[in-house]
Amino acid sequence: MRKRLVLYLLLSVFAFLSNVYGAESEGMPQLNPEFWVSQIFWLILSFGFLFVILSKFILPKISNNLELRKSQILENVETAEKQKIESENKIKEYETLINNSKNEARNYFNEARKKIIQDIDKKREKIEEEINLEIQNAEKEIVELKKSSPEKINKIATETSAQLIKQLIGEEINNSSISAIVEDLSKKNKGKYYGN
């Protein structure tokens, strides 16, 4: 019921509109010369106005804007390229600086190490020489001592034995006889005391 009502309403509106507009539509209105002059007049007026305002005021502004943008972008690109080159140069400088300082540091280190090694070597040589000298001296002393020690021991032995005998017996005995006995004993026991 409602649908049909809407349909009727639409149809009546359409009928009204077609009565208002469609009644006089006979042939093409384009070929009716009644308003030709008016159309030509208003066309020239509005198009002429549009043409004059556009080409005198608006289009120059747009082309100006476009050229301004082009030149500014070109300038920006140029400065960007310059700055790029500058920064590349700076990076190179920085790298050379770093390399130089690395080399210097290495050189310092090497020199210091060499010096220290030389110092150590010199000191060691000196010490070794001193040690050698002392060892030689000591060896000489030992050899001398070795040579002289049996005689001294024998002497001491004879003297002490002579005194011992003197105290024990109260008589002096001939030194030569005692030393003969001591020498005899020391010869017998030579291997025992020195181990050679």
Place this chain on the structure above:
Amino acid sequence: MHQFNVYRIGPEIKIDQIDISFTNASLFMVISSLIILIVFNLGSVKKNIIPNKIQLLAELSYSFISKMISDTAGSKGKPYFGFIFSLFMFVLFCNMLGMLPYAFTVTSHIIVTFVLAAFIFIGVTVIGFIKHGLGYLKLFVPSGVPIVLLPLIVVIEVISYLSRPISLSVRLFANMMAGHTMMKVFGGFVISLGLVGGWLPLGFSVALTGLEILVAFLQAYVFAILTCIYLNDALNLHH
């Protein structure tokens, strides 16, 4: 065909028995011109390096038309940029405004398109004679044609040259009128077939609307580019 009717708006204006009253056609011409002026004025006042939307629109149309002219007429066509630009925009906006419901399509009237085309034809001919003098008549004598055929070729060339304003104006007028008539016919089918069968023509008229918007742009483009080509003939005489 009531959508093509021209009727008076306001009082009747007459100068020496000539009726130049303000009509609905005049109204839409004025509206198109004003919209173009407003849009492009808004698009040109600010000078941003990164353009906003309306500035981008204005600048894109500028470079579009300027590329079209330099492609067809070369660097000599530059002084006529303002005219071609206005022409393209006027025709485009008149066509596009005609796509609005209840709007009047200015370019669907032969007298409007014919005046534009005749103005272009006369202008191009005058420019040709100014630039080349009587040598402009060489346009009708193509080089490399056998002498026997020459009279025939010259006649054909003259006829084709003289028919330029007619072909130019009728192309635009017929396209606009045919498109709107077709849409009207399909719209009538929707009403007469009602809720039962009206869906198919309704779909058709939706599709036709898209097609008509395409045609509106395309015909404005064709109108402008043909003007450029005619201008090219007058500026750079190749024959």
